Amino acid sequence: MKQNFTVRHGALDGVEAFLSVARHRNFRKAAVELSVTPSAISQAIRTLEARIGAALFIRTTRSVGLTEAGERFFARARPAFEELIAASEIARGMGQRPAGLLRLSVPPAVVPTLLEPMIASFCQAYPEIELEIVASGELVDLAAEGFDAGIRLGDLIAADMVAVRLTPPFPMVVVGSPAYLRQRSVPERIEDLRHHACLRLRRSNGSVAPWRFTKGNKAIEAIVTGPLIAHDYPTLLGAAIQGAGLAQVPSPIACPAIEDGRLETLLTAFAATSPGVFLYYPERHQVLPKLRAFIDHIRSQGGADASRKRSRARQAHA
Incomplete structure (x- = not known):
């Protein structure tokens, strides 16, 4: 069987135009709302109806109404499209500000020396981020296991990862x-x-x-x-x-x-x-703000050196 190496287009083509016409019961008002010409709206609706295989509108010279197929399509498509728009807004928001679940895979030794002293300040500085730290000695597949990043000794990190230094060599x-x-x-x-x-x-x-x-x-x-x-x-x-x-x-x-x-x-x-301790993550065109915020925060805390200084200060006052 011959494989299709192209992505199928058109699954949502015309849906936004349909919903706008259905709400306004008017092609021209839909065109104004979507900033296109009325002919473009008409073409989008015709293409959608041809793809579905059913007429969605009853058109007369004075009014526009929905067929039974159009009514049912409108009832199911409107909430689904609104959810899609909402999902896009959430994703866009996460790409613009530090928010969401940040999952890190770290070796147990790193938690008390590097992370524990800065967890509280990070959570206070970024209340929209949920920080999940999974302490394990296993070298996990970050993408497959759903981690945003990992922390490991530099000589254990694969060459195809982006590595950010957290401590000097020791x-x-x-x-x-x-x-x-x-x-x-x-x-x-x-x-x-x-x-x-x-x-x-x-x-x-x-x-x-x-x-x-x-x-x-x-x-x-x-x-x-x-x-x-x-x-x-x-x-x-x-x-x-x-x-x-x-x-x-x-x-x-x-x-x-x-x-x-x-x-x-x-x-x-x-x-x-x-070589020291590094935070690493798969190479991407854009680092999400939640991960960038964590990297900047842990660097601002001074990494392991600052952790040792805080530990000495606590012991001195004990």
Whole structure:
């Protein structure tokens, strides 16, 4: 069967003209309302009647009336067309001002460090936006799952996405609790990790992530072992604080525990640098105002750096 590669036209052609004539019972008044000529209205009605296969108007030299088919068509088409116009106005409004549901897919570690400090101020600044944050370590298909955008480490974002930087690059730090380190010798070389309990991250594709380091200009991936595999960094961080082993995590989420002495940093001379955290979304010709408002707001809050400063201030006053 031969496929038709053209879009069918005409499903709504003439409907607006029909509704205007039906309301006014007059072709000339309909033409004035729609800013076209009476002949254009007549042609639109003839084309519509031919497509439907039934006469819609009874025309005389002095009046215009609806046939039974026209009455039934008018009764069903008028509310449907009004709904279509209303839907267009809603969509136009969302394209002109920050409004509607904004769905974000984010890793759990980002919520307390980057999003939590600015959620309240964002909701107050943009009351017409409903913000939905779905915290998951999975790399979801944004379009298929109905998300407006996602937030991830830069090296996990596909090349066909638009990426907006939210934080500067930061090191991936190896951390351990003082209690754990009292039982084991402090690792001084990457090779020393073979004698330690290393807490590992399972990626969304199912593989267990190696620990990444740099030695001079060379990138090194270390295959480590240990008692725990988790799907997110907060779980690894919490286990390290409890003394279960060493963990390699992004420095922003480890900073509070390092600063208050619950964790110590190790192998800092070999720390690899992550490109940072980015907001990403499918490439479009126009970013909807609700997403643009979120990007501008989170940037104005200073990202992760400002979050850490607020955390330190709260601790200082505690």
